[in-house]
Amino acid sequence: MTKAEIVNAIAKNIGKEKIEVQAIVEEFMSVVRDSLKAGDPVYLRGFGSFIIKHRAEKAARNITKNTTLVIPAHDVPAFKPAKSFLKK
Numbered sequence: 001m002t003k004a005e006i007v008n009a010i011a012k013n014i015g016k017e018k019i020e021v022q023a024i025v026e027e028f029m030s031v032v033r034d035s036l037k038a039g040d041p042v043y044l045r046g047f048g049s050f051i052i053k054h055r056a057e058k059a060a061r062n063i064t065k066n067t068t069l070v071i072p073a074h075d076v077p078a079f080k081p082a083k084s085f086l087k088k
Contacts, residue, residue: 036077048081 003025011021032042032050042050057073 044082046082046084048079048085051078051080052076053078 007018007022007025010016010025011018014021035042036050036052039052041052044050052075055074055076058071060069060071061067062069
């Protein structure tokens, strides 16, 4: 499902204009992004959590050139679904 499909579904379900819903969805994504950049996780009870995972420094290989690269430690965003979200 794309962002446009999400906006269309929400607009249809609650009876609001697509432009209004799109602004809300964009702002939600902006708030989540800013929170993760600041290092703060976002918890959505019953849905899941947007968290930051730390990746340690590691050695990688370029097999075509037969060289070794060092990938520095870095943080990556991740989503962890809630247990109730996984149950079906």
